[in-house]
Amino acid sequence: MKCTRIFIFACLLWGLACIKHVFFPEVFWPSSCLAVNDTKQIEISVPQELQASLQEDEGCRFWQAKCDRFFVDAHLQPLGDKPVELTDPTPPERVYKTLARYKVKDVVLKDAQLIWVDDYPVWKYEFSGQKDGKAYDMVAASYLISHNRYIVTYFYHAGSETARDDALRSIKSLQDSKRTEKVEAQ
Amino acid sequence: MNQWLGTIGAVMMFLYEVIPGSWIWQTGAPEMTAVDDFSLCYPVAETMRDGRTFSIYLPVQPDKKQQAAAAPYVSLGEYEAAADGYQIRILHGVLETAAPAPRFDLAGFRQAFPQAAGNFDVQGEGIRLAGNKPLHIIEGVDGNDRKECLGFQAGRDVWLFYFQCAKDDEEAKAAIERVVESIAIN
Numbered sequence: 468m469k470c471t472r473i474f475i476f477a478c479l480l481w482g483l484a485c486i487k488h489v490f491f492p493e494v495f496w497p498s499s500c501l502a503v504n505d506t507k508q509i510e511i512s513v514p515q516e517l518q519a520s521l522q523e524d525e526g527c528r529f530w531q532a533k534c535d536r537f538f539v540d541a542h543l544q545p546l547g548d549k550p551v552e553l554t555d556p557t558p559p560e561r562v563y564k565t566l567a568r569y570k571v572k573d574v575v576l577k578d579a580q581l582i583w584v585d586d587y588p589v590w591k592y593e594f595s596g597q598k599d600g601k602a603y604d605m606v607a608a609s610y611l612i613s614h615n616r617y618i619v620t621y622f623y624h625a626g627s628e629t630a631r632d633d634a635l636r637s638i639k640s641l642q643d644s645k646r647t648e649k650v651e652a653q
Numbered sequence: 654m655n656q657w658l659g660t661i662g663a664v665m666m667f668l669y670e671v672i673p674g675s676w677i678w679q680t681g682a683p684e685m686t687a688v689d690d691f692s693l694c695y696p697v698a699e700t701m702r703d704g705r706t707f708s709i710y711l712p713v714q715p716d717k718k719q720q721a722a723a724a725p726y727v728s729l730g731e732y733e734a735a736a737d738g739y740q741i742r743i744l745h746g747v748l749e750t751a752a753p754a755p756r757f758d759l760a761g762f763r764q765a766f767p768q769a770a771g772n773f774d775v776q777g778e779g780i781r782l783a784g785n786k787p788l789h790i791i792e793g794v795d796g797n798d799r800k801e802c803l804g805f806q807a808g809r810d811v812w813l814f815y816f817q818c819a820k821d822d823e824e825a826k827a828a829i830e831r832v833v834e835s836i837a838i839n
Contacts, residue, residue, distance in 0.1 A: 535685060568693050569691055
């Protein structure tokens with residue numbers, strides 16, 4: 468009887484995992500830490516862990532990951548004490564610079580929307596463009612968190628709804644959490 | 654029978670704990686393949702005297718310098734980019750008139766790039782196409798280094814390129830190849 472219960476429990480566990488995968492695939496994504504201070508860390512979930520680059524890009528630290536459905540780049544731009552206009556829907560210059568870094572040409576801004584993620588204001592931009600002769604769509608999120616701008620850009624093949632859904636899920640996964648010993652992607 | 658169910662249940666729970674979700678839940682073929690190259694690069698673009706634009710993508714941020722013009726050039730600019738494993742130098746000279754054509758031979762490249770001197774053992778010399786433009790190329794080895802010099806003239810504008818990396822550094826060779834492939838004149 469006890470053994471049957473163990474089996475039923477294991478089946479339930481796997482069944483729930485399957486349901487979670489179908490409805491909340493991001494549950495299985497690893498979270499990568501973008502910044503850390505004495506008490507808090509900023510984390511974002513992406514299907515593959517973000518790898519920090521040893522180089523800097525014009526004073527910005529950056530991370531990259533190539534996932535099955537999209538490529539993602541995260542740039543940390545220190546803003547210092549410069550005031551930032553939150554209501555301005557124009558994408559920051561850094562967003563266009565990041566697209567240029569990956570050879571994206573003929574960039575067209577399709578949508579700009581202010582959303583809230585974990586109590587932080589986030590500008591979400593959607594672009595289309597050409598790279599190496601192929602059409603790509605890009606979703607970029609610009610988070611303003613304590614004198615820093617985090618720009619996370621997702622590149623995927625034009626028209627891929629699943630890749631776009633994954634990118635939007637990842638954008639909404641950003642959170643600040645209590646600092647733990649786990650400091651990946653640093 | 655019950656014992657078997659219990660054992661299977663225990664194994665299922667063990668696998669649930671130890672196997673990363675991404676191993677099991679991967680569905681469909683990856684949309685991002687090796688063809689989707691997402692190397693970070695820095696665009697360099699200059700308008701030439703004939704009105705066309707020369708552009709190239711470098712893997713690291715280049716230093717731009719203006720050199721003292723020396724005959725036959727009336728102005729001479731330089732881009733230098735170096736990272737772990739490779740060195741890239743680009744010279745852009747402007748001639749007073751479209752003639753005389755500069756020398757794209759070893760002596761000419763040695764004059765432009767001191768690094769091309771020494772024990773440069775030439776292994777190949779000819780023309781290669783990049784950006785629909787025929788480029789003069791000389792490649793060879795010098796000790797453990799692989800060196801490549803390229804050049805072309807477009808009216809009054811002369812572009813000379815020098816690439817160096819370790820002979821067995823496949824990653825650096827691929828990075829250099831991407832740079833050469835990115836040359837475009839529009």
